[in-house]
Amino acid sequence: MISVSGLTIRQGTFALANISFTVPAGGYAVLTGPTGCGKTTVLECVAGLRSPSAGMIQLCDRDVSILPPAGRNVGYVPQDAAIFTHLTVGENLAFALTVRKRPRAEVEARVRELGDQLGLAPLLNRRAVGLSGGEAQRVALGRALAFGPRVLLLDEPLNAVDAATVERLVTVLKEVRTTDRPTVLHVTHSPDEVKGLADIRLSFDGTQIVLTVPPPSGGITFP
Amino acid sequence: MFTESDRPLFGSMYTDSMPHSSDRPFLIALGLLGGLYVLLVAGLLVADVLHTSPDTFAAALASPPIRSALWLSLLSSSITAILAVWVGVPLAYLLSRSRFPGKWLVELLVDVPVVLPPVVVGLSLLLLFQTTTGRWFERTAFPFTYAVAGVVLAQFTVVTALAVRSLRVTFDTLTPRSEDVALTLGCTRAGAFWRVTLPEARRGIMAAFTLAWARAMGEFGPVLVFAGATRYRTEVLPTTVFLELSTGNLEAAVAVALLLVAVAVAVLVVLRAAGVKAGAS
Numbered sequence: 001m002i003s004v005s006g007l008t009i010r011q012g013t014f015a016l017a018n019i020s021f022t023v024p025a026g027g028y029a030v031l032t033g034p035t036g037c038g039k040t041t042v043l044e045c046v047a048g049l050r051s052p053s054a055g056m057i058q059l060c061d062r063d064v065s066i067l068p069p070a071g072r073n074v075g076y077v078p079q080d081a082a083i084f085t086h087l088t089v090g091e092n093l094a095f096a097l098t099v100r101k102r103p104r105a106e107v108e109a110r111v112r113e114l115g116d117q118l119g120l121a122p123l124l125n126r127r128a129v130g131l132s133g134g135e136a137q138r139v140a141l142g143r144a145l146a147f148g149p150r151v152l153l154l155d156e157p158l159n160a161v162d163a164a165t166v167e168r169l170v171t172v173l174k175e176v177r178t179t180d181r182p183t184v185l186h187v188t189h190s191p192d193e194v195k196g197l198a199d200i201r202l203s204f205d206g207t208q209i210v211l212t213v214p215p216p217s218g219g220i221t222f223p
Numbered sequence: 224m225f226t227e228s229d230r231p232l233f234g235s236m237y238t239d240s241m242p243h244s245s246d247r248p249f250l251i252a253l254g255l256l257g258g259l260y261v262l263l264v265a266g267l268l269v270a271d272v273l274h275t276s277p278d279t280f281a282a283a284l285a286s287p288p289i290r291s292a293l294w295l296s297l298l299s300s301s302i303t304a305i306l307a308v309w310v311g312v313p314l315a316y317l318l319s320r321s322r323f324p325g326k327w328l329v330e331l332l333v334d335v336p337v338v339l340p341p342v343v344v345g346l347s348l349l350l351l352f353q354t355t356t357g358r359w360f361e362r363t364a365f366p367f368t369y370a371v372a373g374v375v376l377a378q379f380t381v382v383t384a385l386a387v388r389s390l391r392v393t394f395d396t397l398t399p400r401s402e403d404v405a406l407t408l409g410c411t412r413a414g415a416f417w418r419v420t421l422p423e424a425r426r427g428i429m430a431a432f433t434l435a436w437a438r439a440m441g442e443f444g445p446v447l448v449f450a451g452a453t454r455y456r457t458e459v460l461p462t463t464v465f466l467e468l469s470t471g472n473l474e475a476a477v478a479v480a481l482l483l484v485a486v487a488v489a490v491l492v493v494l495r496a497a498g499v500k501a502g503a504s
Binding site for chain 2: 044047048049068069070072074075076078080082083084085086087095096099100140143144147
């Protein structure tokens with residue numbers, strides 16, 4: 001569950017006031033709005049990368065407002081993927097588990113599993129430079145999913161990729177919904193690309209986040 | 224044969240009237256102007272080589288005071304370059320990633336040694352260690368003025384500013400997003416710095432080390448003023464050139480100068496190769 005209430009952010013001339021929204025556990029919410037309206041800023045606040053001046057953020061019924069990003073257990077995929085280019089694809093996927101000092105066998109098994117799930121198996125030993133847009137986004141997604149976060153934050157992951165890759169990534173995201181069942185907040189400026197993925201639609205009208213498509217009345221079901 | 228419908232949208236007047244001039248004169252002009260400088264540098268090296276003979280060069284190398292100066296130069300430049308990177312990385316990282324009150328002043332101060340005449344840096348160091356605190360430090364810790372440590376401090380003062388400048392560019396060009404991601408994946412700020420930022424900056428750090436080393440090797444003014452030119456003690460290769468020149472021994476001066484050039488070029492080539500390799504592995 002992601003619950004944001006009364007979120008207020010001020011940075012220079014940019015300001016967002018009193019933003020509130022909720023994504024129920026296991027829900028896939030897509031947040032749309034024009035470029036530059038502050039969607040990414042809201043996402044960064046939920047991830048703990050930006051400190052709001054007021055408001056409360058709850059993840060899985062836990063108040064994380066003052067926790068650092070590491071304490072929030074969220075999987076975060078930034079717009080530019082921000083792949084660690086000094087590591088191999090496999091090491092990128094293993095990063096969160098390595099930081100958590102998990103046993104080597106467990107890390108290797110998880111990396112192989114993610115490699116198969118995301119179609120990255122042939123790339124695992126390759127240094128993570130010169131990846132295509134779609135490959136980079138899959139690596140970024142796998143890296144965020146590796147430690148099994150209950151909340152997944154996606155910042156325009158389908159933005160810089162061609163139509164065929166969008167289709168492939170949407171398929172991957174659908175699989176992730178079925179297998180990992182995280183609560184997802186997916187920021188995008190083109191809602192069409194996430195057809196069939198989202199069950200909740202939120203839109204930024206410039207000042208507020210409005211619920212345009214509420215969660216299904218029967219609760220969240222997984223495809 | 225073109226028909227009416229084949230004509231470009233805006234008519235043919237735009238495509239036809241443009242004179243078809245060559246880019247060659249422009250490129251030749253660029254090459255000539257830039258080439259003059261390259262020729263000058265090559266000329267300097269050739270003149271050095273022509274002015275010495277293998278015998279004088281070997282004699283210079285065999286001379287005990289020059290050997291001593293060579294070792295001190297190598298040692299002090301290496302220590303200086305390590306210290307410059309050690310201090311430069313945190314400073315450049317802070318300046319690149321954080322905002323704090325008085326940042327402009329810090330940036331200004333860090334740039335001072337770059338624009339200050341080298342002799343003034345040496346004189347200022349001398350004055351600093353003439354203050355009560357400076358004297359107390361030299362008495363209780365270790366002496367800098369006219370001592371080997373002074374050679375390193377004089378070099379360090381100048382080259383750290385250059386290292387910080389170079390490292391600042393490195394950190395500015397690395398996206399902070401990678402660090403953000405590392406934070407969400409469970410790293411502390413320090414963890415993200417060690418695991419992500421530092422490895423991603425390694426080429427820039429190598430470049431800064433190279434720059435610091437080469438500049439430290441050639442530093443003359445502040446070393447002479449602050450550490451002096453005592454044979455077997457604080458004499459470094461640039462000081463040797465100066466001492467030999469001032470006693471009219473042009474042959475030895477040129478031989479040492481050539482040695483300085485050879486060592487600097489060799490290390491630059493080696494470090495550059497290592498830097499590129501580290502980046503591509």
